Amino acid sequence: MTHTYEVTGMTCEACEYKIQHVLSNVEGVKSVTPDRTNNAATIEMDKHIPTSRFQEALKPYPKYTISEKVDLPATHTMAFEEEAPKSWLATYKPLLLIFTFITGVSVITAFHAGIFEIAHFSAMHFMNHFMAGFFLVFSFFKLLNLKGFAESYAMYDLLAMKVPSYGYVYPFIELALGIAYLVNFQPVTTNIATIVVMGFSSIGVIMSVLDNKKIRCACLGAVFNLPMSTVTIIEDLLMVAMAAAMLAI
Template sequence: MKHTYNIEGMTCTSCSAAVEKSLKKVAGIDEVSVDLENKQATVEMKQHVALSELRETLPSKYSISQVEETNNFNNTGATSTTMMSNNVEESKWQQLKPLFLILGYIAAATILLNYSRDNWNGAMLDFMGLFFIVFSFFKILDLQGFPESFKMYDPLAKIFPAYGWIYPFIETALGLMFLMRFEIDIALIITLVILGITTVGVTKTLLDKKSIQCACLGTALKLPMTQATFIENAIMIVMAVVMLFIL
């Protein structure tokens, strides 16, 4: 049997991971899926587990209540569900606005730095350098929370948690290498490796239809994991491949 619960008190992926871990400890529970964005947990049980027992196993900062079941054959309910789905979709794009704004500013800065040059090959290096510097800045803002969010989908960070701690500084180093034109070939290869690993994790998350927070801009901005994250990584990977052939 499967039940959905409202979970109050979750503010980040560390919270959702803590809720998931706590609920999985309860006897009779097979699987737990936590939706941080909608503040809900879907629980699959072998046998009925009382709500009071779930409350006892959760840390005191979280509260849990069961979601009321709706009649799917009721026209009013169907309309309500459709409206809710549209609102969630609109909210998701609203949450992604900071990502698009930042990418737009980076693109504009790249154009301003290169508009008077005859050779625009360096423009891609400038874009990649600014990309890594800006994105690493947001990650470094919360060095405590970023590793927890990052390991939710990055395969290497799941195996080696320390990788999540040093990843923002790898991005900073790559940004400086691109902007200073220092050891470009090495920087491009490292870019392909780290973004390739992350993209594998992003792709799996999207295919599994998991609702988690994207850590591409750290934890300061609550960005949902969407196709935009995959496209963002794919663009950087393509640019790195192109530059390897050009240089």
Template sequence: MIVKTYQINGMHCMGCVNKVQKAFISHNHISEADVNLKNASVKLQMTNKLQLDELMDVLKNIGDYEMIENESEIHHNKFQLSTYKPLLLVIGFILFVSILSSYKTSFQLMNWMTNFMGGFFIAFSFFKFLDLNGFSNSFATYDIIAKKWKGYGKIYPFIELGLGVAYLLTIHSAITNTICILILTASTIGVIQAVLSKKQIQCACLGTVFNLPMSTVTIIENFTMILMAISSLIFDFFKQIIT
């Protein structure tokens, strides 16, 4: 869920407040609108981040109103590492557990990498399952496949879960890594497009439970997983040649 506050100019009475609130609530991606006449503001809860011009379109048919983005929130939207605390914690725990799993055996980089990738996909799919519809809607705002096929967002968490299980059980390594590369490449292309367009889009990597903005952090995360999958493919290829 995305929560943002905007200034609204042009409201003069409670009739205006009710009219503005009703207009926002009628929008598919706005779940709640708290309009304040005294502060001339509106606090919106959105399932997907809407651009200012999209919000203005909601109001243009009900009166002469002007919306302005809250200055404090504009400043807050600048990159802050603390914003990604949930993501960093989840990855940190996966890293910790994958290292522990290799503690009593002779440490092998490829085995650790496989365990990490398995834990990554299972953990990340869990957060997506918490709000499957919300994730699907958010994912469709940037993933190049989900944009064209809405159903892809509904099955994507199942694909991640399947990949996680396949990595942990080392089932069909070549197929598993190939699928990983394909789905993450498609997602990364969409993420790069979103970041370059400078649109404020919610990152759906942890579903909609946490309000994580799209940024280069998401690109780095995806590229890291893609490189791991490519490394595994190369390792398996040379291993087969040697043996």
């Protein structure tokens, strides 16, 4: 059973994901497709759900309102149906490019040689530079739209769900970790902090993926529209594994 409702207050992609997240948690809802262009949301449900239930779910967010709506214009419906889904490569292209650049720079800087010496590769230097690049670049994208990131992050991070202000602090934690790796500040403390922060963050990601929640990944802030998937899990656990390896070496 599918119904389309009028939803007001959506002004950006973060708003759409907020509506999707909140309404998806209403019992009986199978999927939510927000559309800020038409001030609408199409909701698929197991059985009829009174509009009052959705209004109650949005009550903590007075910016948004939901009410009964007539069908969407035919022109919009046709455009939506004809839109071809992106391939995996096209979807994750921004993330893959960033990882490639960070990896390439880290490999180059990990080679050391004196005037009369043969260059040798340092795994420790590679991991240290990779971690620095990762945290600095990813925090940069999050800080471009701090509010948008915080709202997206609160949809799946366990702490941000309970304490929304944590979403505003998290990019600065990543920035601090990036600087710490860059200047090699207290390596043991920095690696332990990375394991704790990224390990805890991965819990919410894993739970969302296992629950098949179709929500936005906030790893690159609100700049790119990346879906939550196993790619996000790998990204978080890779940081944990590198930090653990640096402690063990």
